Amino acid sequence: MTTPPPLGPPPALAWPAPAAQPVRVVTTNALAxxxxxxxxxxxSVVAVVCGHVARRQIRRTGEPGDAQAVVGLVVGYLGLAATAVGVALVVGLVTLPFVTS
Structure with a gap:
């Protein structure tokens, strides 16, 4: 039968514990x-402007968020195109009676 180890503090380490490393918090670009x-x-206009500025900042600083900026740009430009088509249709429909008469 073996005897249990004596109670008391654990033995000291032969080398000191490593120092804590600073944690780098990575945040996504706010404009993206x-x-x-x-x-x-x-x-759409706000999205396009913020998307272009965000991409410029991301290229300069290396922050994450480029995909968000690109999606914002694509959806923003699609919204601008849909608005332009809608305005053209409304103008065409409003002026159609004057053209045909």
């Missing part, structure tokens, strides 16, 4: 998020 959200809300 703004571009995506405003594009989804239908604010």
């Amino acid at each position: 998020t703004t571009a995506l959200v405003t594009a989804l809300l239908g604010l």
Whole structure:
């Protein structure tokens, strides 16, 4: 039968514990998020402007968020195109009676 180890503090380490490393918090570019959200809300002009500015900042600083900025740009430009088509249709329908008579 073996005897249990004596109670007491654990033995000291032969080398010191490593120092804690600073934690780098990586945040997504705020304008990229703004571009995506405003594009989804239908604010196309704001989305396009924020998307272009965000992509410029991301290229300069290396922040994450390029995909969000690109999606915001694509949806924003699609919204602008849909608005332009809608305005053209409304103008065409309003002026159609004057052209045909």
